[in-house]
Amino acid sequence: MSSGGPVPQEFSVAVVGGGIIGLSIAWRLAQSGWTVAIFDKCAAGGEASWAGAGMLAPGGEFEEVSRLTELAIESRREYQPFVRELEAESDTAIDFGECGALDLAFSGEELKALDERARGQSAIGIHSKALELSQVYAFWPRIRRDTLAGARFYPDDAVVNPRDVVYALKIACRKRGVRIAEHCGVQRLAISENSVTIETEEGSAEYRAVVVAAGAWSSQLAVGGVPDLPSARPVKGQLIGYRQPAGTCATIVRHGSFYFLQRANGLMIAGASVEHSGFNREIRPTITEQLAKQAGLVFPHLDETTPSEVWVGFRPGGEELQIRSWHSPRLYLAYGHYRNGILLAPVTAKAITTELNANLQKP
Ligand SMILES: Cc1cc2nc3c(=O)[nH]c(=O)nc-3n(C[C@H](O)[C@H](O)[C@H](O)COP(=O)(O)OP(=O)(O)OC[C@H]3O[C@@H](n4cnc5c(N)ncnc54)[C@H](O)[C@@H]3O)c2cc1C
Known part of the structure; x- marks a missing residue:
């Protein structure tokens, strides 16, 4: 065409x-x-x-x-x-925010791994600091508290739409x-x-x-x-989005390879899958379910919320x-x-x- x-x-x-x-x-x-x-x-x-x-x-x-x-x-x-x-x-106008990123650990083992990674990163100019749980609860009140073991904040990470x-x-x-x-x-x-x-x-x-x-x-x-x-080869990624009040997720929030961020228009994004399935644009309900489950583990209030948007794209791998x-x-x-x-x-x-x-x- x-x-x-x-x-x-x-x-x-x-x-x-x-x-x-x-x-x-x-x-x-x-x-x-x-x-x-x-x-x-x-x-x-x-x-x-x-x-x-x-x-x-x-x-x-x-x-x-x-x-x-x-x-x-x-x-x-x-x-x-x-x-x-x-x-x-x-x-x-471009929706751009130098908001930083919060990395979460939900076990002692995860916290140890976060701290070790941070030590290596600081040697290459990527800085972060450990936060007290009380600081996490104060600035990110919606994050799951019962099993949170610790967190690190990366002040230089940012988001753009x-x-x-x-x-x-x-x-x-x-x-x-x-x-x-x-x-x-x-x-x-x-x-x-x-x-x-x-x-x-x-x-x-x-x-x-x-x-x-x-x-x-x-x-x-x-x-x-x-x-x-x-x-070059495609690496498919599926994302989900929730309509949320602005400020629900004011920074990037990460747990392992799973992440959240929020657009200025309120769309809170959670992702993403990593799929080696060629240029297949199918949205897979099982992936949506897995992402939504992960989202509910970090932000319990999302447990009962259905994502309003789901989409896929092809990362240029190779x-x-x-x-x-x-x-x-x-x-x-x-x-x-x-x-x-x-x-x-x-x-x-x-x-x-x-x-x-x-x-x-x-x-
Ligand atoms: C789910 C997901 C999450 C991501 N999250 C992030 C993130 O948080 N941060 C980040 O930095 N990156 C992220 N990425 C990666 C990022 O989106 C890509 O690396 C980036 O968009 C690649 O840009 P590009 O211009 O190379 O490719 P594309 O945006 O794919 O553009 C390539 C263009 O080439 C065109 N084209 C192809 N073949 C031809 C042809 N023969 N003739 C003419 N035109 C052609 C296509 O139509 C397309 O428009 C993410 C990607 C995905 C899929």
Whole structure:
């Protein structure tokens, strides 16, 4: 299906994929003087970047020194200026909160594990502090008390509504002249010494460079002129949401791999499943039940509450995070962000823009 009109011609750089990663890159490239066209096979921002919870939370994700940890910490640091600049350029508000995160332990063993992890994290610049139970009860009055053994607070973790970010990026991109061709899937890329040809069902066009940011679908692209792209694969996640009074969950709350956060509009999100079942969009009632049961264990008042929303998305998993050129100064990869693509959008856009600017001269 196409509603995007003819294939955009006369642009210098094409971005394949209009999720948060592709849109952020297009915005930064346009700011630095490139003319940019984005291709999306569906509505831009309608896949993982629509589904994501929006935790910006190195504290919940990283324990060891790695390039990914460094990028995550750097991107978290850059998020507030990124959001403020985007709000100003798009003239829209983004639901963003530097609220911190609370990690809960419901046994002595869990508490020991939390403390050990925190010791390792503080050595890599991720800080947290142990809280007294009385502090937990005072600030999070709805959390289960009878079996709570302890908790740690991560002050630097934050949340954003990714749908707000995507909406603002689309506006900011268009204001900068970026053409967003929606419902225009790219089938093939042909890389040559001086240009890249993009082929779609609607026709083809030539660009000076192309960025592949097609999330979990990235390695499905047929590419000529360079070795096959590193593999990407979908890791399905199912989330549930409850309509709750604002302030019910004023920070991220985590128990093991299970988490809660609340949007400014009151939607309290709990998640998420991790499923290796391909691009299967089925919402599974058993997963909804498991998530709801977990939710009731942490917030007893949710025991009798039915989730008002359930949705799924495909995290872009794969071999490893790709933020780099690929065997040509004309081809750039930006995918494999797995469960941290919302967090990593600012640094990804900066890195690709810097490399592309270093490799190619603007026309
Ligand atoms: C349940 C869940 C919870 C998550 N929670 C968090 C979180 O709390 N914090 C966090 O940082 N991250 C989180 N993530 C991960 C985050 O959502 C992703 O890493 C991020 O959205 C990836 O962005 P993307 O732009 O690479 O991919 P996507 O948003 O999937 O965008 C890729 C785009 O490419 C398009 N496309 C695909 N093939 C083609 C083609 N051939 N031609 C043209 N277009 C194409 C698609 O239509 C899509 O719009 C979560 C993800 C899920 C599913």
